[in-house]
Amino acid sequence: xxxxxxxxxxxxxxxxxxxxxxxxxxxxxxxxxxxxxxxxxxxxxxxxxxxxxxxxxxxxxxxxxxxxxxxxxxxxxxxxxxxxxxxxxxxxxxxxxxxxxxxxxxxxxxxxxxxxxxxxxxxxxxxxxxxxxxxxxxxxxxxxxxxxxxxxxxxxxxxxxxxxxxxxxxxxxxxxxxxxxxxxxxxxxxxxxxxxxxxxxxxxxxxxxxxxxxxxxxxxxxxxxxxxxxxxxxxxxxxxxxxxxxxxxxxxxxxxxxxxxxxxxxxxxxxxxxxxxxxxxxxxxxxxxxxxxxxxxxxxxxxxxxxxxxxxxxxxxxxxxxxxxxxxxxxxxxxxxxxxxxxxxxxxxxxxxxxxxxxxxxxxxxxxxxxxxxxxxxxxxxxxxxxxxxxxxxxxxxxxxxxxxxxxxxxxxxxxxxxxxxxxxxxxxxxxxxxxxxxxxx
Amino acid sequence: xxxxxxxxxxxxxxxxxxxxxxxxxxxxxxxxxxxxxxxxxxxxxxxxxxxxxxxxxxxxxxxxxxxxxxxxxxxxxxxxxxxxxxxxxxxxxxxxxxxxxxxxxxxxxxxxxxxxxxxxxxxxxxxxxxxxxxxxxxxxxxxxxxxxxxxxxxxxxxxxxxxxxxxxxxxxxxxxxxxxxxxxxxxxxxxxxxxxxxxxxxxxxxxxxxxxxxxxxxxxxxxxxxxxxxxxxxxxxxxxxxxxxxxxxxxxxxxxxxxxxxxxxxxxxxxxxxxxxxxxxxxxxxxxxxxxxxxxxxxxxxxxxxxxxxxxxxxxxxxxxxxxxxxxxxxxxxxxxxxxxxxxxxxxxxxxxxxxxxxxxxxxxxxxxxxxxxxxxxxxxxxxxxxxxxxxxxxxxxxxxxxxxxxxxxxxxxxxxxxxxxxxxxxxxxxxxxxxxxxxxxxxxxxxxxxxxxxxxxxxxxxxxxxxxxxxxxxxxxxxxxxxxxxxxxxxxxxxxxxxxx
Numbered sequence: 001x002x003x004x005x006x007x008x009x010x011x012x013x014x015x016x017x018x019x020x021x022x023x024x025x026x027x028x029x030x031x032x033x034x035x036x037x038x039x040x041x042x043x044x045x046x047x048x049x050x051x052x053x054x055x056x057x058x059x060x061x062x063x064x065x066x067x068x069x070x071x072x073x074x075x076x077x078x079x080x081x082x083x084x085x086x087x088x089x090x091x092x093x094x095x096x097x098x099x100x101x102x103x104x105x106x107x108x109x110x111x112x113x114x115x116x117x118x119x120x121x122x123x124x125x126x127x128x129x130x131x132x133x134x135x136x137x138x139x140x141x142x143x144x145x146x147x148x149x150x151x152x153x154x155x156x157x158x159x160x161x162x163x164x165x166x167x168x169x170x171x172x173x174x175x176x177x178x179x180x181x182x183x184x185x186x187x188x189x190x191x192x193x194x195x196x197x198x199x200x201x202x203x204x205x206x207x208x209x210x211x212x213x214x215x216x217x218x219x220x221x222x223x224x225x226x227x228x229x230x231x232x233x234x235x236x237x238x239x240x241x242x243x244x245x246x247x248x249x250x251x252x253x254x255x256x257x258x259x260x261x262x263x264x265x266x267x268x269x270x271x272x273x274x275x276x277x278x279x280x281x282x283x284x285x286x287x288x289x290x291x292x293x294x295x296x297x298x299x300x301x302x303x304x305x306x307x308x309x310x311x312x313x314x315x316x317x318x319x320x321x322x323x324x325x326x327x328x329x330x331x332x333x334x335x336x337x338x339x340x341x342x343x344x345x346x347x348x349x350x351x352x353x354x355x356x357x358x359x360x361x362x363x364x365x366x367x368x369x370x371x372x373x374x375x376x377x378x379x380x381x382x383x384x385x386x387x388x389x390x391x392x393x394x395x396x397x398x399x400x401x402x403x404x405x406x407x408x409x410x411x412x413x414x415x416x417x418x419x420x421x422x423x424x425x426x427x428x429x430x431x432x433x434x435x436x437x438x439x440x441x442x
Numbered sequence: 443x444x445x446x447x448x449x450x451x452x453x454x455x456x457x458x459x460x461x462x463x464x465x466x467x468x469x470x471x472x473x474x475x476x477x478x479x480x481x482x483x484x485x486x487x488x489x490x491x492x493x494x495x496x497x498x499x500x501x502x503x504x505x506x507x508x509x510x511x512x513x514x515x516x517x518x519x520x521x522x523x524x525x526x527x528x529x530x531x532x533x534x535x536x537x538x539x540x541x542x543x544x545x546x547x548x549x550x551x552x553x554x555x556x557x558x559x560x561x562x563x564x565x566x567x568x569x570x571x572x573x574x575x576x577x578x579x580x581x582x583x584x585x586x587x588x589x590x591x592x593x594x595x596x597x598x599x600x601x602x603x604x605x606x607x608x609x610x611x612x613x614x615x616x617x618x619x620x621x622x623x624x625x626x627x628x629x630x631x632x633x634x635x636x637x638x639x640x641x642x643x644x645x646x647x648x649x650x651x652x653x654x655x656x657x658x659x660x661x662x663x664x665x666x667x668x669x670x671x672x673x674x675x676x677x678x679x680x681x682x683x684x685x686x687x688x689x690x691x692x693x694x695x696x697x698x699x700x701x702x703x704x705x706x707x708x709x710x711x712x713x714x715x716x717x718x719x720x721x722x723x724x725x726x727x728x729x730x731x732x733x734x735x736x737x738x739x740x741x742x743x744x745x746x747x748x749x750x751x752x753x754x755x756x757x758x759x760x761x762x763x764x765x766x767x768x769x770x771x772x773x774x775x776x777x778x779x780x781x782x783x784x785x786x787x788x789x790x791x792x793x794x795x796x797x798x799x800x801x802x803x804x805x806x807x808x809x810x811x812x813x814x815x816x817x818x819x820x821x822x823x824x825x826x827x828x829x830x831x832x833x834x835x836x837x838x839x840x841x842x843x844x845x846x847x848x849x850x851x852x853x854x855x856x857x858x859x860x861x862x863x864x865x866x867x868x869x870x871x872x873x874x875x876x877x878x879x880x881x882x883x884x885x886x887x888x889x890x891x892x893x894x895x896x897x898x899x900x901x902x903x904x905x906x907x908x909x910x911x912x913x914x915x916x917x918x919x920x921x922x923x924x925x926x927x928x929x930x931x932x933x934x935x936x937x938x939x940x941x942x943x944x
């Protein structure tokens with residue numbers, strides 16, 4: 001999860017939203033500074049480093065997804081890395097791993113307090129609800145706060161939770177993760193200074209319960225007792241192959257399969273021969289976008305991802321550029337796509353499926369169905385493919401030394417003595433090294 | 443006036459919907475959402491309104507009322523700078539960030555911070571003692587807006603500082619937007635149960651005010667609101683704790699941040715205020731939600747909500763609900779001691795019955811902290827019974843732990859009559875004291891002095907300000923501030939005001 005998060009974060013430092021946030025964040029001054037991923041010569045106050053790096057992670061909707069639905073790592077890792085660079089006593093790799101897992105675990109526990117959380121959201125964007133709590137918990141752990149202070153950190157963080165779903169599919173969505181990371185860290189630091197909130201914040205319906213229609217909290221089992229088991233052991237995360245909302249992955253896999261059948265039938269794949277395409281997907285308004293105009297909308301559009309897959313026989317990072325989105329051939333295909341929402345297709349990442357049916361002008365149909373895409377927790381990416389994704393993402397920004405340094409360090413994290421060194425690899429941008437090389441040659 | 447111009451506008455548009463136009467003043471925007479033209483959405487109408495509102499739209503009543511709010515808010519912020527929570531917030535900002543010689547911190551000579559951080563700490567100060575203004579529907583509007591507008595004014599270059607009128611315009615935009623948003627929901631009319639209103643509408647108001655001061659275009663103003671929506675919302679459970687003041691501090695800070703991000707081109711949902719089934723925007727914070735578009739002020743002027751609904755100012759630093767029981771209990775105190783000075787002895791009292799609206803977070807029989815005491819019907823009733831009034835000093839640790847007070851607290855019973863709704867416009871407070879001898883003394887308050895139905899006089903407001911500001915500033919600055927705020931709409935450059943705050 002850490003490796004994947006760093007890779008997507010590094011790639012994300014090339015986005016417009018990251019740059020806007022970075023410029024804004026540079027207006028703040030501080031004594032302590034933390035690294036900005038992919039930037040060799042910049043640093044920011046730790047809160048804002050967590051902010052921009054978190055934004056980078058979610059900027060292309062390429063980060064991990066869990067069940068119940070949220071993007072757990074992006075809210076936690078940027079905060080922790082920013083913190084490791086400021087602590088007088090540098091945390092070990094094991095300290096970092098433990099804090100990270102606390103942040104993930106807390107998110108998982110909180111989501112299970114509500115049945116509403118199990119389905120694709122409609123009101124609040126989950127990372128903005130549980131993400132900030134995870135970040136606060138993880139930061140509190142790394143700061144070694146007392147139990148009371150940890151509770152107050154959660155209470156303070158609860159007042160920073162909750163962003164409406166309407167900002168998904170817009171340029172502001174990545175800020176939900178950036179803010180979760182930043183404000184969770186801040187909550188922990190305020191608790192460290194002695195700020196207090198409601199010690200029963202998780203118990204009350206007027207506390208954390210406000211973010212859910214049904215809310216039924218249960219106590220955490222004692223970590224020392226035999227009852228405690230990490231949620232991550234029972235429920236893995238999904239790692240994305242495409243920088244788009246998780247729902248798109250089913251669509252793309254099904255579309256590619258249907259397209260292949262078309263070709264197998266001995267016909268050359270000719271777009272003009274397509275009369276119509278029917279998608280059978282779960283009902284979810286914010287990912288049903290027939291004619292997206294921005295990259296953010298395109299990443300949240302069943303129709304767009306299907307059309308892209310049909311047109312190019314693949315969907316990749318470059319499929320979402322403005323030029324690609326506006327291709328006449330693509331727009332033409334979009335107008336042929338119809339969406340249906342069968343009753344048995346629940347808006348739930350554990351149960352949904354996608355069916356694609358292509359109808360030709362001669363009345364033939366080629367259909368395929370995807371129940372579990374490659375990368376889903378039921379069919380996880382192989383270690384090789386995970387590392388490959390990281391390499392492709394990271395090397396767009398880092399030099400080889402940086403890319404390999406990160407892979408190495410993450411792979412051996414339990415034995416690392418100073419985890420803040422990870423940030424130094426993340427700063428090894430290739431442009432910096434090209435400059436040094438050029439200077440040497442002269 | 444407004445109905446006529448609205449109908450005329452509707453007739454001019456190509457897409458004329460006769461039924462809805464005849465129905466009345468406003469139309470729900472839900473119907474337009476199948477294929478909304480940008481200018482027809484509620485969100486766009488708000489962005490346009492913020493951008494188009496100009497100083498000439500401010501009537502003399504709005505100017506008068508909003509200047510009272512500015513004065514009270516500054517005073518409350520200044521005394522708030524003496525609290526522990528303010529100190530903590532300031533320390534936090536100074537630890538995490540380096541000194542940044544830009545925006546003033548209330549009451550701290552020479553201390554300046556980055557604009558959003560100054561807005562944060564000054565907002566915390568404003569709400570730290572629950573002494574700030576309260577409106578109907580319920581929220582604390584000024585604390586979320588004024589610190590941000592002040593911080594932003596400090597940030598603007600020396601040769602283009604806002605005039606006093608620009609400042610007041612931005613401030614009123616921030617208040618107006620909050621009022622308009624609260625009217626989208628019936629839930630907002632009652633004492634809150636889920637989200638703390640300043641954390642919901644306050645952030646939006648701050649964003650609107652800052653967008654106005656930054657002269658953002660209509661689209662940027664809309665985006666500022668949408669970005670702010672993702673920064674809104676804190677649960678009621680943190681009210682009556684030390685974290686509550688941060689709700690206002692954060693509302694101010696994050697609204698300013700939203701406007702600054704929008705000014706850099708960050709974009710967000712174009713439908714954040716509209717009601718879109720299946721995807722919640724600002725509606726996420728309410729159970730019932732019916733948004734209404736805002737008319738352009740250029741059409742026929744604009745009637746500010748502040749003109750229709752005045753502000754409540756507090757006479758002592760506690761939740762608004764406390765003011766009813768305090769006034770009721772004070773009248774009983776007077777009966778007990780006659781018309782001269784005297785002491786109420788707990789031994790005289792057998793039983794105290796409070797008849798108040800039902801609201802869990804202000805029903806605290808034995809408050810443990812100053813924050814809880816400010817949110818306790820029982821505590822405020824007994825304090826007023828004992829002392830004849832509730833003041834700033836009633837919440838010190840010594841005062842909270844008085845034996846006499848505890849003796850009285852243990853004799854309190856609470857009832858929630860059906861005719862006493864949890865609503866600041868309709869509630870009342872009754873205090874019934876049964877003496878040991880059997881005599882029963884009653885006090886009732888329907889409208890406390892300071893409520894919008896019985897507003898503080900200008901003189902009372904200034905007296906409150908002098909007490910508050912004088913606890914931190916020399917009297918010369920205190921008087922200067924009173925004068926400056928009074929002439930704020932005639933001030934060519936708001937720097938004069940900014941320089942007196944510390």
